[in-house]
Amino acid sequence: MAKTKRSWKWAKEKNQKYAGIHLxxxxxxxxxIENSKEIERILIGATKKAKNIPxxxxxxxxxxxxxTGVVLLAESHIALHxxxxxxxxxxxxxxxxxxxxxxxxxxxxxxxxKPKKVExxxxxxxxx
Amino acid sequence: MAKTKRSWKWAKEKNQKYAGIHLxxxxxxxxxIENSKEIERILIGATKKAKNIPxxxxxxxxxxxxxTGVVLLAESHIALHxxxxxxxxxxxxxxxxxxxxxxxxxxxxxxxxKPKKVExxxxxxxxx
Numbered sequence: 063m064a065k066t067k068r069s070w071k072w073a074k075e076k077n078q079k080y081a082g083i084h085l086x087x088x089x090x091x092x093x094x095i096e097n098s099k100e101i102e103r104i105l106i107g108a109t110k111k112a113k114n115i116p117x118x119x120x121x122x123x124x125x126x127x128x129x130t131g132v133v134l135l136a137e138s139h140i141a142l143h144x145x146x147x148x149x150x151x152x153x154x155x156x157x158x159x160x161x162x163x164x165x166x167x168x169x170x171x172x173x174x175x176k177p178k179k180v181e182x183x184x185x186x187x188x189x190x
Numbered sequence: 191m192a193k194t195k196r197s198w199k200w201a202k203e204k205n206q207k208y209a210g211i212h213l214x215x216x217x218x219x220x221x222x223i224e225n226s227k228e229i230e231r232i233l234i235g236a237t238k239k240a241k242n243i244p245x246x247x248x249x250x251x252x253x254x255x256x257x258t259g260v261v262l263l264a265e266s267h268i269a270l271h272x273x274x275x276x277x278x279x280x281x282x283x284x285x286x287x288x289x290x291x292x293x294x295x296x297x298x299x300x301x302x303x304k305p306k307k308v309e310x311x312x313x314x315x316x317x318x
Contacts, residue, residue, distance in 0.1 A: 081276075081278060120247070132267055138269075138271050139258070141284070143286070152209060158280075185313075188278050
């Protein structure tokens, strides 16, 4: 969980250069996972799928329900915030550089949580 | 830095109910701050301006430059990732519930970093 050097290359697409991709995803009606250790494993799993390097993680379990967690990456972060009472899970995956695969992390999270409805926004960050 | 109960109320606007607001901001040409303790104070300052409750924080300093940090909130998160070599700072502020003031956190961060150019996207999360 520790590596301090950041590999860096701007992402490129046609004539555009940008820092990275930020995916914002809304999961509705999926599996409810409230166990901190399991959420930790899921975040690490997503990190690996995105070909990212995890640095540090924080997870907080709410009382009586809901869980919130972020894994800091050498390439930014993956965050997850759940509201089991509404069967809603907010995910965001921000991966910088041209090598990261944020969609793969998202697909992995879909497989884990199996939401009935998904909405995704893809936003390019740091467009030059 | 610890409080486990989440106060919760959907945000409302006209006929729309949603979980919260996610601001994505690009700061270009601002002050370069690479000190972890200072970043910690800035994140807490932003949290207070947004009327949020900080839960946990992680900060990572890259070698040789750049800093990345996230504060987990009872209302989601504030994240900050810097690339001093490009004078670029990526900020995102995700605050759930109707009481949070994410724009105030953003204005505070503008005052601290004094960027020459700012771009902001505001995205509603969890629209019912």
